[in-house]
Amino acid sequence: MRRIGGYGQFVRYSEMPVAHAWQIYGTANGLNSQEEFVAKINAIAAKRAFNFVPNGNPLIGCVELNNIVTADDHSLIDIANTSYDFPPQIVKYKLFEGVCDMAD
Numbered sequence: 001m002r003r004i005g006g007y008g009q010f011v012r013y014s015e016m017p018v019a020h021a022w023q024i025y026g027t028a029n030g031l032n033s034q035e036e037f038v039a040k041i042n043a044i045a046a047k048r049a050f051n052f053v054p055n056g057n058p059l060i061g062c063v064e065l066n067n068i069v070t071a072d073d074h075s076l077i078d079i080a081n082t083s084y085d086f087p088p089q090i091v092k093y094k095l096f097e098g099v100c101d102m103a104d
Contacts, residue, residue: 002086003076008065015058025062 016024018041022034031037042054071077079086 002079002088003089004079005076005084006068006070008068011064011066013064014062016062019057021060021062029083043062 006082018034018038022037023030028039031040036056038056041058041060042052045058046052
């Protein structure tokens with residue numbers, strides 16, 4: 001089941017090497033060190049990318065948000081229970097114009 005775990009106001013999307021993302025966001029990337037960050041990205045890529053070669057400074061996509069609202073595990077929103085269309089190809093983010101009513 002695909003679920004929505006939060007939302008926020010879109011600021012920008014950019015691609016950058018992990019080292020640069022770590023300089024900018026540090027532990028806000030969700031891990032305690034740049035080494036953990038690289039290891040996690042490489043582990044995910046190894047499962048999903050064809051002919052993956054581990055990289056010490058992979059290029060990653062960074063989505064910046066303001067006014068973030070997150071849901072705990074018991075409050076995740078089942079996409080099927082919303083009026084929003086989320087094709088399965090969406091893996092990074094879905095952009096909506098205006099105010100999101102998912103919190104209602």
